[in-house]
Each structure stands twice: as structure tokens, then as C-alpha cells.
Amino acid sequence: MIELVFLVCWTSLFLVTAFFIWKRITEHVKVYLILVLHLIFLGGIFYFYPIILSLIGKS
């Protein structure tokens, strides 16, 4: 259950941040910011998920 909560919260945070970057920034740099955001989002999933699994004793 806790892993589902993590995935939902992390994804929501990513979506909200991406939405604000895309809407608020008008310069082209937003594409690169979205790229970095994607890296943090997916990297975070694959980095933190096994940590959560080991914390709850599932790994």
C-alpha cells in the first residue's frame, strides 16, 4: 500500500510541476527543464522504490 502511495504522490508532484513549467515559462528553455524533470521523475521512481520495498521488508 505504501508503495502505491509513493507512486501516486511522486507522479502527482511531477505532473503539477511539469504543468506549471509548461504554462508559466514562455522561453524555449522550458523544454530542457521538462527534460530534467523527467530525469528526476523516472530516476526517483527507480531509486526510491527499492528503498521503500526494503523498508517494508518486501525486497
Next chain:
Amino acid sequence: MSTPSASFIIELTKRDFSERFAGSVLGSLWAIIWPLVSLFIYLVIFGRLMGARLPGASDMHAYGIYLAAGLIPWTSFANTISRSASVFLDKKHIITKVNLSLPSLLLHINLSEAITFLLSMALLFLFLLTRDYSFHTGFLLLPFIYYLQQLLAFSLGLFAAVLTVFVRDVREITGVILQLWFWFTPIVYVLDILPAAVQRLILLNPAYILAEAYQRIFVFSDFPAFRPLLILTLITHIFLFFSYVLFRSLEKDIRDFL
């Protein structure tokens, strides 16, 4: 350059589905019939041979799941790249008339392939439900693995699309590379049947990291190997960055060349 809008991408995706299967009786169903036919062919040809080689689950039924877990994502991945490679040429009539964002043409292919992937996966899940399959929390990771896969496909597709405008052979070369890549990835066969030296080489294959992640979740009721996925995430983003920089530096030439 205009930035891609969600409504434009959705409109392109709708058109993509209606144009691809225009006039056919079964319509969009053809999008999932093709992967099912391939699945059936491989199952008939390799089922008995490979089913016995699956570690821990040696039967034809387990091989069917192993095959589907690798083949459905691969179809989506390969179709995204091959269709992206020629997208600027295919949509030349729109690009030359309207000042649209060129990457949105690739995004609509990604969306279109994602819908087909979802439909195929829904069928696989229905099949598993009829077999009293026990789902585990590893399944929660499927959308993220697929997202990573499609980001990689997007970056490779963008790279190929840019090159295809200037060198038309790149479209054909992409098809050849994808065919070789498919057989270099343990989707139809099991990694264990290969010599040790080739196995070590295959471990460096990004498609193997993805296929193995799906296979571990579906067949072995396990979690994917996280470290390779983390490395693949980094590689994908580096490649995406370079593809995009290449596209930006050649964007004006692409429009002039078309």
C-alpha cells in the same frame, strides 16, 4: 518555433487511427490483431522448444506469458521508432503549409502506439484473469517502465526523423536495425540458450533491460532489476538531450529541405 499543444496532438492521433485503417471493416482492431498474430506464430514455432527452457516455470503456458510480456512492449517500441523515422516526410504536406511544432508529430505517434499497447495489455490481463493468475505489487511499475521505454523510442525516433529528411536511406536502415535488434533481444527465446560471451554482450542491450523488466514482473512474479533501469533512465535522457539539440540546430534546414 511553436510549442506542441495537447489538443493538436490528440487531433493528430484521432486522424492517425482513422487514416491508417480507413475503409477496412475491422478498423482500429487491426492495430491489435497484428501483435496477436505474431504472438500466435512464435508460440506455435518456439513454444515447445523454449517453454522447456524457462527457469522455474517450464511449460507452454508460461512461455506464452513470457512471449506476450516481451512482444507487446517491443511492438510498441519498434513501431514508434519506425513510424517516427519517416514522420517528417509523411507529414510533409502539413509541415510546408502550417507552422506547427515538429516534435508534436512524433508525440502523436507515441500516443497512438500507447493506445494500441494499452488495448493489447488489456487483452493479456483478461487472459491472465481467466487463468487465476496472482497479481503482485510489481505490476504497479509497469506504467513507469513503459514510459521510460517510449521516451527512449521518442529520442531514437527523433534522431532518425531528422536524419531521414537529408538521407532517405535512414528510413530503410532503421527498419533493418530494428529487425536485427529484435533478434538480439531475448523476447522470443530465453537468454540461457546463448553462449556465455553473447549473454554478456546482450546485457548491454537497452531493449534487454526493458524486456527483462516486463518478463520478471509477468513470468517470475518478481520486481525488475532497479539498477539497470536507473542507468537506462540516465542514458535515455542523455540521448534525448542530444537528439533534441540536433533537431534544434537543423530545424530550419528541415523545413527548407521539405
